[in-house]
Amino acid sequence: xxxxxxxxxxxxxxxxxxxxxxxxxxxxxxxxxxxKDFNEAFGFMTRAALVAEKMDHHPExxxxxxxxxxxxxxxxxxxxxxxDIELATAMNAIAKVTSS
Amino acid sequence: xxxxxxxxxxxxxxxxxxxxxxxxxxxxxxxxxxxKDFNEAFGFMTRAALVAEKMDHHPExxxxxxxxxxxxxxxxxxxxxxxDIELATAMNAIAKVTSS
Numbered sequence: 658x659x660x661x662x663x664x665x666x667x668x669x670x671x672x673x674x675x676x677x678x679x680x681x682x683x684x685x686x687x688x689x690x691x692x693k694d695f696n697e698a699f700g701f702m703t704r705a706a707l708v709a710e711k712m713d714h715h716p717e718x719x720x721x722x723x724x725x726x727x728x729x730x731x732x733x734x735x736x737x738x739x740x741d742i743e744l745a746t747a748m749n750a751i752a753k754v755t756s757s
Numbered sequence: 758x759x760x761x762x763x764x765x766x767x768x769x770x771x772x773x774x775x776x777x778x779x780x781x782x783x784x785x786x787x788x789x790x791x792x793k794d795f796n797e798a799f800g801f802m803t804r805a806a807l808v809a810e811k812m813d814h815h816p817e818x819x820x821x822x823x824x825x826x827x828x829x830x831x832x833x834x835x836x837x838x839x840x841d842i843e844l845a846t847a848m849n850a851i852a853k854v855t856s857s
Contacts, residue, residue, distance in 0.1 A: 695815050699806045706799045715795050719819040 659731055659738035670742045677745050685730035686737055686745060690752050692723045701725060701748075701755040708747045714740045716748075759831055759838035770842045777845050785830035786837055786845060790852050792823045801825060801848075801855045808847045814840040816848075 661684075662670065671677055671686065680687040692698040698720060709715045717728040727748065729741040761784075762770065771777055771786065780787040792798040798820060809815045817828040827848065829841040 695806075695810060699803075699810075703799075703803060706795075710795060710799075715822050717819070717821045719817070721817045722815050 659734055659740045661731075661734045661736040661738055662742070667737055670739075674742065674745045674749055676749070680728060683728070683730065684736035685728050686741055687726065687728045688745070688748070690725045690727065690748075692725070692752075692755065693757055694723050697755055697757065698723045698725050701752055704751045704755065705744075705748050708751070709744060712740065712744060714744055716744065759834055759840045761831075761834045761836040761838055762842075767837055770839075774842065774845045774849055776849070780828060783828070783830065784836035785828050786841055787826065787828045788845070788848070790825045790827065790848070792825070792852075792855065793857055794823050797855055797857065798823045798825050801852055804851045804855065805844075805848050808851070809844060812840065812844060814844055816844065 671679070676688045677686050678688070690698070690701060692701060702718070702720060702725060705716070714731070717730075719726045729744055730736065731738040731740050771779070776788045777786050778788070790798070790801060792801060802818070802820060802825060805816065814831070817830070819826045829844055830836065831838040831840050
């Protein structure tokens with residue numbers, strides 16, 4: 658099972674994934690992605706969903722038209738693990754190629 | 758442009774779409790869909806997204822694993838219109854065939 662990252666490991670990991678920050682009041686990381694329109698936003702979500710399902714590690718996310726707010730945490734570990742960093746990294750890569 | 762439904766028209770419309778209720782504090786309607794797993798939940802979202810895009814009327818929604826919370830409102834009209842009722846009706850139909 659993935660273990661909670663230490664504060665230092667987490668700080669370092671966040672440094673490598675632009676836009677992701679600690680979420681206040683929760684042991685989680687988050688990012689708000691803003692796309693051109695709903696087509697791009699949901700395209701991003703679809704690609705991210707396939708990655709998440711394959712990892713068996715799923716996001717908590719909210720979509721309003723062109724905006725996707727993502728929150729990642731590992732329930733079993735009670736905090737942020739390497740799984741969250743991996744999914745966040747994948748999401749950044751997907752957003753990069755999704756945005757026109 | 759779609760116009761805000763009267764209180765009576767809205768009450769009647771909600772009677773025809775099981776599970777949808779007024780959202781407290783907002784001029785909107787909402788429903789929480791619970792599926793078997795993420796595959797079903799995101800399958801539902803994907804089908805609903807296609808309908809929403811075709812209608813050019815989009816939901817505000819939040820997904821956590823097998824749960825999808827949906828909030829519908831028509832921004833231009835400042836409240837609930839027939840567009841929201843139509844999308845809610847379509848979502849109920851999609852959820853029915855998506856759930857195993």
